[in-house]
Amino acid sequence: MKRILIIPIVLIFSFCDSPSGELSKISSSVITYQKALIAHGITGSNIARVYKDGDVLVHSIINSNNENDMAINENTIFPIWSMTKPITIVAMMILYERNLYNFDDPVSDYIPSLGKIKCKNEDSVYNCENKLRIIHLLTHRSGFRYYSSGPGNITHADTVFNSLSEYIDSLAQYQPLEFEPGTDYMYGINQAILGGLIEVISGQSFYDFLSKNIFKPLNMNNTKFYLTEQERENFQILFKKSVDGKERIFSNDNDQLTYRMGSKMQFGGEGLVSTFNDYSNFCQMLLSGGLFNGQKIISQKSIELMIEPHTINILEDGYYGGVDFGFSLFNLQEPILDGTNSSKGIYGWSGYHNTHFWIDPKKKLYGLFMTRTVPFSFEIQKQFRAVVYYNI
Known part of the structure; x- marks a missing residue:
């Protein structure tokens, strides 16, 4: 596997954009931003799109041309990590529209082991007083967090358990909640549990449900929980940096998830791989009020x-x-504090390896950015939005 120290970053770029040959202000600004990310050693090759009112305002691929990086295109495969979460949420809304559950239902009605959960306080672990409800998982108000070790750790679970149900039962038995369900917010493994809930409610594997109800209608043919050997050749390499930036490597050895074929460990919060074109279709569906090519995925x-x-x-x-x-x-509810000139009411999410998207219902716009680098920084999304909104 490739593990190479990169100092300095090679500053050679390629891009594709404007068919007219003269870049618009917004195109020029986005491309300048993408180049700056590479020039300052923040990302390797990256790709960006801005879509508004039926037109692609920007579609730009900037390749670093570093000999240890990969040249990317619209069909390069990226691990999207937490950008899996909105897909899982859409799946839950499909089931909700079919009247197959209610938000306030106790999760234990579907997964009995989660009726015996423990909570913790400063002094002890005790039987939770509140029931864990579906709404708590949807909103990250369950008390489950992300874990660096133990049964809740996703990387550990990926290789230890054989099914989502095994994983969830282990959580119920060994992983106490940080607080009483519904009383606070903590970002965590909630969508991984929702994947198991979707299996119970639908009677299908999580991936089969997503494939039939989301991926196939949206032509997201490269979005899945596994990679074939051939697909691994098109799996974007990770640009890994130390926090201070003094160490920078391109590496194939830090995937953290196995993405192995046949695995039932299909994590609804972290586990999907996808391509730029695939996720663009997902964004297009959200912007269009749940419609794609005339087919309804979910309602407005x-x-x-x-x-x-x-x-x-x-x-x-x-x-x-x-x-x-x-x-x-x-x-986004208070744009003046966001500092990017973005519209009130935009919504979106990001992934651990710095994939980012947002939807702007007011301006009928979406933005999508993909690269593969760590550490994660939400500043990339904010900077990208600022470049767009100050030039649109």
Whole structure:
């Protein structure tokens, strides 16, 4: 496997855009931003699109041309990590529209082991007083968080368990909640549990449900939980940096998930791989009120339920950045504090290896950016949005 120290970053670029040959202001600004990310060692090759009112305003691929990086295109495969979450939420809304569950249903009605959950406080672990309800998983208000070790750790679970039901039963037995369900917000493994819930409610494997109801109608043919040997050749290499940027490598050795064929460990919060074209179709569907090529995936009402804030005014380090949180989607409610000139009511999400998207219902616009680098930074999405909204 490739593991090579990269100092310095090679500053050679390629791009494709404007058929007229003269770049618009927004195109020029986005491309300049993409080049700056590479020039300053923030990302390797990257791809961006801005779509508005039926037109692609920007579609730009910037390849670093570094000998250790990969040249990417619209069909390069990326691990999308937490951009899996909005897909899982759409799947839940499909089942909701079929009247197969209610938001306030106890999860234990479907997964009995989650009726015996433990909570913890500063002094002890005790039997939770509140029931864990589906709405708590949808909104990250369950008390489950992300775990660096133990049964809740996704990387560990990917190789230890044989099914989502085994994983969830282990969580119920060994992983106490950080607080009483419904009483606070903590980002965590909730959508991984929802994947198991979808299996129970639908009677299908999680991937089979997604494939039939979302991926096939949206022509998302390269979005899945596994990679074939051939597909691994088209799997974008990871640009891994130390926090201070002094160490930078391109590596195939840090996938963290196996993406093995036949695995039933299909994580609804983290596990999908996808391509730029595939996820663009997903964004297009959300922007179009749940429609794609004339076919309804979900209703506009369901989208409104997804983005309605349930957790508001969260302070991080004493600061509120203007975004509230719905069903695993941010919703910008105070644009002046966001500082990007973005519209009120935009919503979206990002993935651990720096894939980012947002939907702007007001301006009928979406933005999508993909690269593969760590550490994660939400600043990439904010900077991308600023470049768009200050030039549109």
